[in-house]
Every structure is written in C-alpha cells, then in structure tokens.
Amino acid sequence: MVKELHKRGYGNLRVIPYxxxxxxxxxxxxxxxxxxxxxxAASKWIHIKGNNNLQAEIKLSPHELADLFIVENINFLEQCKGKNDEYEKWYSQMVESLTEKELPYEFDVSDEFFGADYWLTTENRKIVTLPNGN
Known part of the structure; x- marks a missing residue:
C-alpha cells in the first residue's frame, strides 16, 4: 500500500515497522x-479495513487499501505530499527484496533499537537503510 501511496504523490510518507x-x-x-x-498505527488500520481478522489473509488489494486510506486519512497525508525519490526508490527495492512471509522491522519494542543504518527481518537478514535513517 505504501508503494501505491508513493506513486500517488505522497512521497514523504515514511514507514516505521517494529x-x-x-x-x-x-x-x-x-x-x-x-x-x-x-x-x-497502519498495521492495525490495515487489518481492521482488510478483514478485521489478524489470522486471515487481507482481501483488499494495495490499490484498494490506498484508496480507502486516502479517504480516511487525508489530513495526515496532506503533510506527506511531495516527491522523495531517494526514499521511494529505497523503499520499493526493500519491499521487492523481501520473501513472501518475511517482514522488516526497525526495532524490537521489548529489546532494543538497532540503529539508523539497518533494519532486521523476520528471516534474520539486515536491510541497509538510507544514511538519514528510515
């Protein structure tokens, strides 16, 4: 959904996974x-809008989720308007590098923040972040 929002001109939208x-x-x-x-809290919003069941597969496409997110969060998204080519490219490549069930995370709330130079994934891979953080 974030890639779709970036395509629609909300390039200053950033993601913090944990x-x-x-x-x-x-x-x-x-x-x-x-x-x-x-x-x-995007992950909670997606599950509620996608199917309201944390165990079930989300039924809406990224395009459909983006449509709904824009309608419900336009005031937030107004602050995200603009191009951010470096972040958009990094984010797109990062998402494409993930396997189907692999999730990235910047930190583990119960443990620690990893630092601004990488994220971990649920497959124990490091994803190098941009020099200015996520």
Missing part, C-alpha cells in the same frame, strides 16, 4: 517525513 513487546505481532506506523503529525 515487533510488539510480546514478540508475537509485527506492527507498522506511518509518519510524515517532517514528523508534524502523530504517527498512524
């Missing part, structure tokens, strides 16, 4: 690049 304190769930928040808004 593992919950219990270690049982993956979470993701959206922030605007300038951090002018409160983050949005």
């Amino acid at each position: 593992i919950s304190p219990t270690g049982l769930t993956w979470r993701c928040e959206f922030i605007d690049q300038k951090k002018q808004n409160e983050p949005i």
Whole structure:
C-alpha cells in the first residue's frame, strides 16, 4: 500500500515497522517525513479495513487499501505530499527484496533499537537503510 501511496504523490510518507513487546505481532506506523503529525498505527488500520481478522489473509488489494486510506486519512497525508525519490526508490527495492512471509522491522519494542543504518527481518537478514535513517 505504501508503494501505491508513493506513486500517488505522497512521497514523504515514511514507514516505521517494529515487533510488539510480546514478540508475537509485527506492527507498522506511518509518519510524515517532517514528523508534524502523530504517527498512524497502519498495521492495525490495515487489518481492521482488510478483514478485521489478524489470522486471515487481507482481501483488499494495495490499490484498494490506498484508496480507502486516502479517504480516511487525508489530513495526515496532506503533510506527506511531495516527491522523495531517494526514499521511494529505497523503499520499493526493500519491499521487492523481501520473501513472501518475511517482514522488516526497525526495532524490537521489548529489546532494543538497532540503529539508523539497518533494519532486521523476520528471516534474520539486515536491510541497509538510507544514511538519514528510515
């Protein structure tokens, strides 16, 4: 969905993925690049809108989720308008590098923040981040 939002002109939308304190769930928040808004708990929003069942596959396509996200979060997204070619390219390549069930995360809430130069994945791979952080 984020790749779709980037295509639609919200290039300053950033993603912060992390593992919950219990270690049982993956979470993701959206922030605007300038951090002018409160983050949005995107992973929770996607599950509620996608099917309201954390165990089931999400039924909506990334395009459909983006349509709905824009309608429901336009005030947040207004702060994300613009191009950010470096981040958009990095994000797209990062997503394409993941396997089907692999999830990236910047930190583990119960443990530690890894640093600004990499994220880990659920397959124990390191993903190099941009020099200015996620």
